[in-house]
Amino acid sequence: xxxxxxxxxxxxxxxxxxxxxxxxxxxxxxxxxxxRSLRGQMVPICVYIVMAISLNLVVGISGELSLGHAGFMSIxxxxxxxxxxxxxxxxxxxxxxxxxxxxxxxxxxxxxIAGVLIGIPVLRLRGDYLAIVTxxxxxxxxxxxxxxxxxxxxKRLHVSFNNPNIPxxxxxxxxAGATVANKIATFPVGFALIIFTLIVVMNxxxxxxxxxxxxxRDNRIAAEAMGINVTKYKMMAFVTAAVLAGMAGAxxxxxxxxxxxxxxxxxxxxxxxxxxxxxxxxxxxxxxxAAALLTVLPELLRTFADYRMLVYAIVLILVMLVTNNPMLxxxxxxxxxxRGREAQTQVGGADE
Amino acid sequence: MxxxxxxxxxxxxxxxxxxxxxxxxxxxxxxTPVLEARHLGIExxxxxxxxxxxxxxxxxxxxxxxxxxxxxxxxxxxxxTKVYQPTMGTVLLNGKDTAGMNTVQANKLGIARxxxxxxxxxxxxxxxxxxxxxxxxxxxxxxxxxxxxxxYWKGERRQHEKALELLSIFDMQDLAGVRAGSLPxxxxxxxxxxRALATNPSLLLLDEPAAGMNPHETEExxxxxxxxxxxxxxAVMLIEHDMNLxxxxxxxxxxxxxxxxxxxxxxxxxxxNPTVIEAYLxxxxxx
Numbered sequence: 001x002x003x004x005x006x007x008x009x010x011x012x013x014x015x016x017x018x019x020x021x022x023x024x025x026x027x028x029x030x031x032x033x034x035x036r037s038l039r040g041q042m043v044p045i046c047v048y049i050v051m052a053i054s055l056n057l058v059v060g061i062s063g064e065l066s067l068g069h070a071g072f073m074s075i076x077x078x079x080x081x082x083x084x085x086x087x088x089x090x091x092x093x094x095x096x097x098x099x100x101x102x103x104x105x106x107x108x109x110x111x112x113i114a115g116v117l118i119g120i121p122v123l124r125l126r127g128d129y130l131a132i133v134t135x136x137x138x139x140x141x142x143x144x145x146x147x148x149x150x151x152x153x154x155k156r157l158h159v160s161f162n163n164p165n166i167p168x169x170x171x172x173x174x175x176a177g178a179t180v181a182n183k184i185a186t187f188p189v190g191f192a193l194i195i196f197t198l199i200v201v202m203n204x205x206x207x208x209x210x211x212x213x214x215x216x217r218d219n220r221i222a223a224e225a226m227g228i229n230v231t232k233y234k235m236m237a238f239v240t241a242a243v244l245a246g247m248a249g250a251x252x253x254x255x256x257x258x259x260x261x262x263x264x265x266x267x268x269x270x271x272x273x274x275x276x277x278x279x280x281x282x283x284x285x286x287x288x289x290a291a292a293l294l295t296v297l298p299e300l301l302r303t304f305a306d307y308r309m310l311v312y313a314i315v316l317i318l319v320m321l322v323t324n325n326p327m328l329x330x331x332x333x334x335x336x337x338x339r340g341r342e343a344q345t346q347v348g349g350a351d352e
Numbered sequence: 353m354x355x356x357x358x359x360x361x362x363x364x365x366x367x368x369x370x371x372x373x374x375x376x377x378x379x380x381x382x383x384t385p386v387l388e389a390r391h392l393g394i395e396x397x398x399x400x401x402x403x404x405x406x407x408x409x410x411x412x413x414x415x416x417x418x419x420x421x422x423x424x425x426x427x428x429x430x431x432x433t434k435v436y437q438p439t440m441g442t443v444l445l446n447g448k449d450t451a452g453m454n455t456v457q458a459n460k461l462g463i464a465r466x467x468x469x470x471x472x473x474x475x476x477x478x479x480x481x482x483x484x485x486x487x488x489x490x491x492x493x494x495x496x497x498x499x500x501x502x503x504y505w506k507g508e509r510r511q512h513e514k515a516l517e518l519l520s521i522f523d524m525q526d527l528a529g530v531r532a533g534s535l536p537x538x539x540x541x542x543x544x545x546x547r548a549l550a551t552n553p554s555l556l557l558l559d560e561p562a563a564g565m566n567p568h569e570t571e572e573x574x575x576x577x578x579x580x581x582x583x584x585x586x587a588v589m590l591i592e593h594d595m596n597l598x599x600x601x602x603x604x605x606x607x608x609x610x611x612x613x614x615x616x617x618x619x620x621x622x623x624x625n626p627t628v629i630e631a632y633l634x635x636x637x638x639x
Binding site: 199200203204207208209210211212214215218219221222223224225226227228229230236 | 433435454455456459460464465467471472473474475476480483484485487488490491492493494497498499500504507508511547548550551
C-alpha cells in the first residue's frame with residue numbers, strides 16, 4: 001500500500017508542476033509579457049511534448065525502435081484538417097472547440113488504423129524489424145500525401161491521386177499541402193491534450209497491461225513462459241502511441257494556414273526520437289522537459305544567425321555529456337533517494 | 353545436523369510409498385497423468401538433440417530429470433514448454449495434445465517453468481514479478497486500467513493480496529517492494545518459483561532450482577518443493593545436479609544421456625543401475 005501511495009504522491013506533484021507551468025505561460029500570454037515569436041511556438045511545443053511522450057511509450061516502455069513517428073503525425077494532421085472542414089460544411093458545427101476535438105479524435109483514429117496495419121505483420125517478428133518498417137512507412141506516407149488531392153464540393157468530398165483537376169474548393173493540393181480555412185488550434189487545447197496523454201500513458205504503465213508490456217521488453221522468453229501474449233502487448237503500446245501521435249498531428253495541422261507533407265520528413269521523426277533519448281528512455285517526465293526545451297531552443301538561438309544549428313548541435317552534445325557524467329548522476333540519484341525517503345516518512349506519518 | 357541425517361528425515365517426510373516399475377505413484381494411477389510425452393524428439397539440422405523421449409508424470413508426482421552435462425535435459429524442458437517445436441512425437445498435457453501450440457498456450461494449459469539462467473524482470477519489484485505471473489489469473493482490460501474503473505481497483509487489490517500470499521510460501525512477503533535484480537542469488541531462484549506458481553500450473557518445471565544454493569538453503573528448498581506439491585496438488589518435474597535433492601524428494605527419476613533415456617525408476621533403482629553409473633563415471637576397463 002505504501003508503494004502505491006508514494007507513486008501517487010509523486011504523480012500528483014508532477015502533474016502539479018505541469019499545471020503551474022501552463023498557468024504561468026497562459027498568464028504571460030494574456031498580459032503580453034511573452035514574445036510574439038515564442039507565443040507562436042506554444043502549440044507546437046504542446047504537440048512535440050505529446051509526440052515525445054507517445055514515442056517514449058514505444059521506445060522506452062515497450063522497447064521497440066520506431067523511426068516513423070512523424071508518419072502517424074502526418075496522417076493525423078491531414079485527416080484532421082479534412083475532417084474539420086468537412087464537419088463544418090456538412091453538420092455546420094459552429095463551435096470551434098468541438099470542431100477541433102472532433103478533428104483530433106478523427107486524426108487519432110486514422111493514425112491508429114495505420115498503426116494496426118503496420119503492427120500486425122511487423123510486431124509478430126523478433127528483432128529490429130519495426131525500425132526498418134516504420135522508417136519506410138514514414139517515407140511512403142510522405143510520398144503518398146504528396147500526390148493526394150482532396151476537395152470539397154458542397155457537401156461531397158472528392159479524392160484523386162496525381163490529378164489536380166477535381167471539382168470544388170481544394171483542401172489538399174498535392175505537394176503544396178493542405179490549406180486550413182481557420183486556425184482553430186489553441187494553447188489551452190494543446191495543454192489539455194498533454195494532460196490527456198499523460199493520464200493515458202501513466203495509467204497504462206501502472207496497470208496489468210503496462211506491466212505485461214514492460215515484461216515483454218525486459219525478457220521476452222520469460223514473459224511468454226508466464227502466458228503473456230507478446231504480440232498483443234507490443235501492439236497495444238504501438239497503436240496507443242500512434243493514436244496519440246495522430247491527435248497531436250491534427251492539433252499541429254490546425255495551427256497553421258498551410259501544412260505540406262514535407263513538414264513530416266524523416267528529420268521530424270528523428271527530432272522526436274532525440275527528445276526521447278535526451279529526456280531519458282522510459283522517463284516520461286524527462287521527455288516533456290526535453291521536448292519543451294529543444295522546441296524553444298532554436299528560437300532562443302536566433303542571435304547566432306547562421307551558426308544557429310551548429311550551436312544547437314553543440315548544446316545537444318553538452319546535454320548528453322552532462323547527463324551521462326557519473327558524478328552528476330550520483331548527485332541526482334542521491335537527491336532522488338533523499339526525496340523518496342522524505343516521501344516515505346511522510347506517508348508513514350500519515351498511516352499512524 | 354549432517355547432510356545424511358537431513359536426507360533421511362526428508363525420506364521419512366515423504367508421504368507415499370516410493371513407486372517401483374510403473375514410475376507413476378500409486379495414488380495418481382486413477383487420474384489422467386498431467387504429462388505424457390510419446391516418442392518426443394527434436395533435430396537441429398540432422399543433430400538429434402533429443403529422441404524417443406517417453407515419459408508419464410502422475411498428477412501429484414515429483415519427478416527428476418538427471419543426466420551428464422549436454423545430455424539434453426533443458427532441451428526437453430524447452431520441448432515441453434513449446435519454446436522449441438518438436439520434430440517428432442507428441443506431448444499431452446492433462447490429456448490434451450499440444451501440437452502446434454506456442455509457449456503462451458502451453459502455459460495456459462497448465463505448464464509453468466523456471467530457467468537455468470535466471471530470467472527475472474530485474475528492474476521491477478519482487479511483487480510486480482509475481483503480478484506478471486498472475487497476468488492470466490486476475491484479469492481486467494486495458495480500457496479499465498486507463499480509465500481507472502472500479503474493475504481496476506478490484507483487480508489490483510486481488511493481485512496484491514494473491515502476490516503476497518504466494519510470496520509467503522518462501523517467507524518473502526517482506527521483500528515485496530525490493531527490486532528483483534538486487535536480491536541475492538538464492539532468493540532470485542525462489543522468486544522464479546513463486547512467479548511460475550502464480551500462473552496456476554498443474555505441472556511445474558524447475559530447471560536446476562538448487563544451483564548456487566548452500567546446503568542449508570537446498571534443504572529448505574526440498575521441504576518447500578514438497579510443501580508446494582501438497583498445498584497446490586500439482587506435479588513437479590525438476591532438473592538438478594544436486595543428487596541429495598534429487599534422491600531425497602523425487603519419486604520417479606529419469607536419466608538422460610546423449611538425448612536418450614537410459615534409465616527410469618526410483619532413487620534406489622537408479623543408484624543401483626549399471627548403465628547410469630557408466631554414464632556418469634565411465635566404463636570399467638575389462639580385465
